[in-house]
Amino acid sequence: MKKLEHSKVYRGGITSDVVRLELGATPSVQTYVSTTDAENIRGIQIIVNIASKGGGTTTIVTKINRTDFDELAAHMLRADKDVACKAFARALLKVK
Template sequence: MTKLSNSTVWRGGITSDYVHRELGAVPRLGAFNTMVDADEHIGIQLTTHIASKGGGTTTVVTKIDRRDFMELAAQMLHADRDGAIDAFANAILRVRSPELP
């Protein structure tokens, strides 16, 4: 999994009016391809670990199915059009030529 060192994790309760940053929590990103009841599930997942209220650590995993990639890409373009286009282009180059940085 790839560490997203420029991204942050935030937490807040449903009844709370605010969220706070989880210091030390670093999200990681990776691809998944699993079979569930003969259905193939392909996508990406974000994983992080946060302190639990009762002590210990809670693992949080968000799986984004490939059928949601278009919406994810659209939101990236909405947030930063030029940055998203550069990221898509560089990702395509990296996948086609893995020896590139």
């Protein structure tokens, strides 16, 4: 699992009229393969731990299926085309 050191987590809800920065919450990313479904489903998951209102920790996992990669990549390119292209190139060199 790789921490996304430059990413931030914000939190809001029914008891709050604003979305606030969740201090100390650093998201992590990893790949996953689900073999519990009829077919192997591959993707990435973003995991973050936040303090629970009643005490303790809540873990939130967002699973992004590989069929959504096109949309994710398009948003990355819209946000910063040069940085996204360089990131894709570096990733291609790293992946075996």
